[in-house]
Amino acid sequence: MKFGVVVFPGSNCDLDAYHTVKDVMNQQVEYLWYKEKDLKGADCVILPGGFTYGDYLRPGAIASLSPVVESIIKFAREGGLVLGICNGFQVLTEANLLPGALYLNLSLQFRCVFTHLLVENSQTPYTKLAGKKVLKIPVAHGDGNYYADPETLKRLEKENRIVFRYCTPEGEITRESNPNGSLANIAGICNEEGNVLGMMPHPERAGEEILGSSDGKIIFDSILEFWGEKR
Amino acid sequence: MKQEMWRQLGLKDKEYQMILEILGREPNYVELSMYSVMWSEHCSYKNSKRVLKMFPTENERTLLGPGENAGIVDIGEGLAVAFKIESHNHPSAIEPYQGAATGVGGIIRDIFTMGARPVALLNSLRFGSLKEDRVKWLFSGVVSGIAGYGNCIGIPTVGGEVYFDESYEGNPLVNAMCVGIMEHEKISLGRAKGEGNSVLLVGARTGRDGIHGVTFASEELGEESEGKRPAVQVGDPFMEKLLVEACLELIEMGVVVGIQDLGGAGLTCATSEMSSRGGTGMDIDISLVPLREEGMDPFEIMISESQERMLLVVEKDKEETVKKVFDKWELTASVIGKVTGDGMVRVRDKGRLVAEVPARSLAEEAPVYCPEMRFPSYLEKVSPLSLEDIPEPREAEEVFLKMITSPNIASKEWVYRQYDHMVRTCTVILPGSDAALLRIRGTDKGIAMTTDGNGRYVYLDPYLGGMIAVAEAARNLSCSGAEPLAVTDCLNFGNPEKPEVFWQFYKTVEGMSQACREFNTPVIGGNVSFYNETAKGAIFPTPIVGMVGLLENIEQRCTAGYKKEGDIIFLVGEGEPAPGGSEYLKHIHGLLKGSPPQLDFQREKKLQFFLREAVKAGLLSSAHDLSEGGLGIALAEGCFSGNLGIEVELSVGEDLRWDILLFGEVQSQALVTFDPQFQEEVARVAKEKGVSLKEIGFVGGKNYKVEVRSQEMNRTINLPLEEIKDKWRGAIECLVEL
Secondary structure (H helix, E strand, O other): EEEEEEEOOEOOOOOHHHHHHHOOOOOOEEEEOOOOOOOOOOOOEOOOOEEEHHHOOOOOOOHHHHHHHHHHHHHHHOOOEEEEOOOOHHHHOOOOOOOOEOOOOOOOEEEEEEEEEEEEEOOOOOOOOOOEEEEEEEEOOOEEEOOHHHHHHHHHHOOEEEEEEEEEOOOOOOOOOOOOOHHHHHHEEEEEOOOOEEEOOOOHOOHHOOOOOOOOOHHHHHHHHHHHHHH | OOHHHHHOOOOOHHHHHHHHHHHHOOOOHHHHHHHHHHHHHHHOOOHHHHHOOOOOOOOOEEEEEEEEEOEEEEOOOEEEEEEEEEOHHHHHHHHHHHHHHHOOOOHHHHHHOOOOOOEEEEEEEEEEOOOHHHHHHHHHHHHHHHHHHHHOOOOOEEEEEEEOOHHHHOOOEEEEEOOOOOEHOOOOOOOOOOOOEEEEEEEEEEEOOOOHHHHHHOOOOOOOHHHHHHHHOOHHHHHHHOOOOOOOHHHHOOOEEEEEEEEEHHHHHHHHHHHHHHEEEEEEEEOOOOOOOOOOOOOHHHHOOOEEEEEEEHHHHHHHHHHHHHOOOOEEEEEEEEEEEEEEEEEEOOOOOEEEHHHHHHHHHOOOOOOOOOOOHHHHHOOOOOOOHHOOOOOOHHHHHHHOOOOOOOOOOOOOOOOOOOOOOOOOEEOOOOEEEOOOOOOOEEEEEEOOOOHHHHHHHHHHHHHHHHHHHHHHHHHHHHHEEEEEEEEEEOOOOOHHHHHHHHHHHHHHHHHHHHOOOOOEEEEEEEEOOOOOOEEHHHHHHHEEEOOOOOOOOOOOOOOOOOOOEEEOOOOOOOOOHHHHHHHHHHOOOOOOOOOOHHHHHHHHHHHHHHHHHOOOEEEEEOOOOOHHHHHHHHHHOOOOOOOEEEEOOOOOOOOHHOOOOOOOEEEEEEEHHHHHHHHHHHHHOOOOOOEEEOOOOOEEEEEOOOOOOOEEEEEEHHHHHHHHHHHHHHHHHH
């Protein structure tokens, strides 16, 4: 399977996504420069974390207008796998591939901590192998406070598109386990078809035990499993 | 020229005379400004230079010592690490967010200038008491400034320390350290070689920010300091992220002849230092410098400290290559002049000569002073300390709870959770242990790093305190299993023109030098920050030691937290805890007195050999040294990070009080835990290395249970871990946010 990792000016988790795909998952991977429209034949495109354009406007706003995003929108509409992590999630909401917005954390501070995620939907290409597990995956962001209007939220819940919620290590959804104040403890959502996933936590930072957790690998394993079945 | 002119710029009358002699004429205002910034203490080290010569600067691993933007040491397999620490105290005192942010930006530039990829940041912070509103503002501003810059640029902030003491009120310390990794052949130097080569200014545009920043940094803080906020620069981490990528790409291509960042003293410093090191000169035209605003005077352009700029020297036919790479990253690169052969820095404005001075005279020939020294009179008042000064507390648990909620001992999570400490996915030991540890991709190796410096100890005994700062840093690395390699230091002191301050400075450096020799950890670069004074007086003399160590195999590492129930707890190393200069004495009894703990190099080295050997052999579950708060606190810290309780029994003789045993401080001791099956093997290594081992308890249960017994008394602290951990974790947040 071939992955593409987008590089915008100010991306800084591009290296981590690249490393995880290449060295941990042993898959093909190429960087996709933001000015180019060519997705280089990637089967799954990752929009990595970072501070595109310094987040000086709304996070992800300027990046969402890049040439590469035009191609990604088309790719996603055709069913291609698109995974937005952290700043990548923000780009996806700005590009209208996912609904809602990511506000400043409730604490008004950046947060870098390990969080626990309850997998609410294990039918997506990204969570096939996750069952109803609790995953230990870190967050690192200043704007991760997910918001959507009440109607959208209802729809997300009804269509089972809330993929991850912040929870305690035991799987309880509590206020204390939510690092940013997001609506309904939302940590990640997908589009109607399930091929586009946006999540604030960083699975690529939790791919190896030496980093404190390998639960993030389950997400990449799921993608491979999905791809294998599809073919 | 009128006297007021040079005096306003911080030049002394004698220094002005020297300028007259060098030039053989009166300087114009541009030239005078250039001398004033280059001959400031901040740039010239005119007061400290002679003393710094005491430091050892080389061992078998050093590839580059002091004198360039950062020192470099070899770590094998063709790889090297570059690292340096620098202060940004004065700017942070009046504008905490930008002051701290640009401190981070500046130190990162020092590292990639050398051709190294910056991979980690650390910072060492000191503030006044958190009870003061202004201190809360400074503290939260500095932390968010560091976070704002480091997080955005994508370099993890992996370690450091924060301490609070009234002595830093009004003059906080913000020392930032950066570590980079490189291949040997990528080492780049700040040298302007090759007559006729092109000089390019790249990165951000030049504005009026940071005019006379170095002069401001070279005087005491006073009421009028608030008015100097324009001397503080404004940081743009996004721009710097692009600059890192563009510069490293160019260095990778091999087209860079010389490279230097623009920091203190801006273009003046970069042109004169690069020329001086290269034995050349430069001819530049400031009308070619891209400006942020109109109507800037030549002197402003020459000394502006606008951030995120670099000066490059490349061969004439490589100009286009540079522009292409910078275009890709949407940055500007402007040819502003060329390298000349006559040793002069010539500055033109649309061709018209506006300054012409010998490069060496700016960079190397600042006057060198030997400030007067005097034994400080306060030292007679602070010693000796008698036990009668310290009433014996009745309740052990009450004292313990007070200790773990002291901001100096409480968890620093409130700080480091605001820093991205995981980006680049190489951080193997996260903040909160003795040292941070990073893996090096493509190898089995790891590099450990730490910063240390106990200002209270140094205040009470500069020589001993200086030695301890180095010993403690080395011990922290050894606890993680790493072998100490070298040191970068940031020396924060008061006004060197005051003889008592200069005595402190001299003695501290003497002590540090001695320790650096003992541990074979040369000082490969650093920074001196003087004039850390307010109307209330000087700060504690505070040398910060940044130390980097090497772990040949990252699998052979160790952390401070307990790992599993049933492990046994041992105290390693000899030594008797004492109350002098301790956190216990200050926090519980309100006293700052006595002598810091004694340090015996032989004992210290044996302990560190033992720690490294035992970690390497995979015998230890945890290792943690005894420092602030003594044994009682070290025992608790293992519980906090491991989420495991302990049961410990200590016996004391008649000559040691229980409170001193638990909270007195000591050097050259550490706590280790291990599986009972390794006991024999651990004992063998200890015997071989000549250190003593004492079993004191075991890991288990849900409580912190420590009992101290003597023939006539018995004190027990028995508290639920969950409860005390909450208190320890929440203490700083409580103070800052309520």
